[in-house]
Amino acid sequence: MTTRSVVIRQGVLSKNDALAAGLRERFSAAGVFVVNLLSSPGAGKTALLERALRELRARGLRVAALVGDPATDCDARRLARSGAAVRQIDTHGRCHLDAEMVGAELRAFDLAGLDYLFIENVGNLVCPASYDLGQHLRVVLLAVTEGEDKPLKYPATFNSADLVLITKRDLAAACRFERAATHANVRALRPDVELLETSALDGSGLAEFYALLEARRVAALAVNAS
């Protein structure tokens, strides 16, 4: 990168950080816990959310989702079948969501009437890591099919994760998932991160995921209320 492009990039990021800080205050004041989901394309963010929106609603929680893709609105249509409020952000080819895009869509939601807002980022293990969206929790998904080396190759995404979800564990045997090496590589980047293995198909690991979300939500709101 040239010096000039580095300076401009830093300017873009500090502007984003300021917007994201404002969003986080707004989310906390409204009492809504915001979760930013990052992964490769096809790691299962939408499949996880389809099930989580439905199952959290069944537990009486008020949930909504904001979905980013470089094109199409197919994910929003899939997620809306859960009955939750869902909005699509079509980034028109851009490789990540930023705080400005998120802020522009918030008028579609009654934030004070929500317990959770899930933001499904663009499928990309590089660029979304640089953009704070004002979330309370950053969740990185890694499918068992992707290979044990991905945390090492995409450090900026994994070393900023609050929770790592290994997804598609139902395929672990079929794709010869290297469990020990994968866990070790996640821990190498982020030693104390929470790590769960899940399957949106057979539901394994999801009760633990919801319990962890609830614990984090209650803690975040207690801090805000105090």
Added chain:
Amino acid sequence: MTTRSVVIRQGVLSKNDALAAGLRERFSAAGVFVVNLLSSPGAGKTALLERALRELRARGLRVAALVGDPATDCDARRLARSGAAVRQIDTHGRCHLDAEMVGAELRAFDLAGLDYLFIENVGNLVCPASYDLGQHLRVVLLAVTEGEDKPLKYPATFNSADLVLITKRDLAAACRFERAATHANVRALRPDVELLETSALDGSGLAEFYALLEARRVAALAVNAS
């Protein structure tokens, strides 16, 4: 994006295009056919290349590889076991390879002594599509595990593909691969693109892949020689 950042981005891309055009002339003059491989993280670029480098060498072809990752050199070490000349580009967190990075590594190769140079791009379905690397052939890999909707969601990558390889076909049954929908979505973006289903594990589809590469290589060099 602001007007200013759009202008700067266009400047970066036109500078890259000029460098790439120079690289392509240099590759053609040296008689080396250059293949740029794009995909999501974990779609199997390295597994495919591991096997292709070995098997093309066994057929008497002179092959080399240049591998890009945001961090680590583990792919280059894997590929070097084939006996081919391999160089790693550590992009230090950047989300794509560009023509300047490729040009800077070429001194490591005797281009005139090669039949093929494979460039394994950073695993990312968005950003690498904008950067011409001077290749003769742009190959996009899509694993059966990623979902049938990916061509629609990442149009810029698929509509610039010369060849689409569906990878990991050995996992098709286990992950309920939607073959008809996937093929239809690829064709929706790129109607006449070559499309092969492959597995680097059981080797299916690879003979067809090598035959297609050879046909394209011979055609590209004949144009250059005429």
